[in-house]
Amino acid sequence: MTSPAPVSARRDLTDAPLLVAARGGTPRHTPVWFMRQAGRSLPEYRKVREGTPMLQACLTPELVCEITAQPVRRHGVDAAILFSDIVLPLYAAGIGLDIVAGTGPVVAEPVRDAAAVAALPELHVEQVAPVAEAVRLLLAELGETPLIGFAGAPFTLASYLVEGGPSRNHERTKALMHSDPATWHALLEKLADTTLTFLRTQLAAGVDAVQLFDSWAGALSVRDYREFVLPHSERIFQGVAEAAPDVPKIHFGVGTGELLGDMQSAGADVVGVDWRVPLDEAARRLRAANPGSDPVVQGNLDPAVLFAGEDAVRREVSRILAEGTAAAGHLFNLGHGVLPTTDPDVLTAVVRQVHAESARS
Secondary structure (H helix, E strand, O other): OOOOOOOOOOOOOOOOHHHHHHOOOOOOOOOEOOOOOOOOOOHHHHHHHOOOOHHHHHOOHHHHHHHHHHHHHHHOOOOEEOOOOOOHHHHHHOOOEEEEOOOEEEEOOOOOOHHHHHOOOOOOHHHHHHHHHHHHHHHHHHOOOOEEEEEEOHHHHHHHHHHOOOOOOOHHHHHHHHHOHHHHHHHHHHHHHHHHHHHHHHHHHOOOEEEEEOOOHHHOOHHHHHHHOHHHHHHHHHHHHHHOOOOOEEEEOOOOHHHHHHHHHOOOOEEEOOOOOOHHHHHHHHHHHOOOOOOEEEEEEOHHHHHOOHHHHHHHHHHHHHHHOOOOEEEEEEOOOOOOOOOHHHHHHHHHHHHHHHOOO
């Protein structure tokens, strides 16, 4: 069972471009924000977080507030995304894990059988109270800029727990999925509860939109996704909709070109698209998979293009803006997160170009 978290009143940001676009409306310009915009590419981030471990930083409200607001101040993006990590709710619940520099999340005792699944602790709202406090601080800090909350989806969280850390092939995860479906579904049910508690806590504190990251779902076939993953993601989106009916829901994964229709049908209002599929083609696939839908897409500049020089970046931004018009709405973003060595000035230039080229009178 998930812990209850009543939804409070949130700011009235009816005309904010990100929220207008996410609902399929016509904003005054195409909104732009970047995954991992708050983080390693910013010197001010490195300075303020120096000496503080990642997960500790995510549970320090004043630090979360400062880091989350930094890219809004520097780049003028149309949304802030809460500074956090997808494994934070697992850590907060008491699961032994840490984020190791150069590796990523590492789990002390991997979860690979029914007994380990049964022993997983439940997340309670009070364990992520610092996150709620950070959201409340941010609402005062951000003014008219929307705040996006987020969480990791059950499949991606399960992959870290089963593998014990990042994995290229997800072999242990897929082996458990196929060899012991009952244990697999029990694991994802628990993780869906954890994710819902985390998202409801953010919603209750006042976030304006949420993004569910299923970062590694692209490793799955369509058949496996539908059987082993989709029902649990659907339950999360349903729970979010019940808690906050008007809050836009974004769904994103890497390498998920074959899964876009299913990711939308899980309950997403906006489907994130990585750089491998053009946005006009993504819109076509979404309409084909869900006839009668009017899809909203997010993406999808290749993060590596930011290193290619001003002319190349401008060409690619213009192309993506044009392709995005094929959808009912477009949130400009990268096709994955900002790379650590990205020049922040290039990101600022992208924001200015998107705003200028898409401005509507």
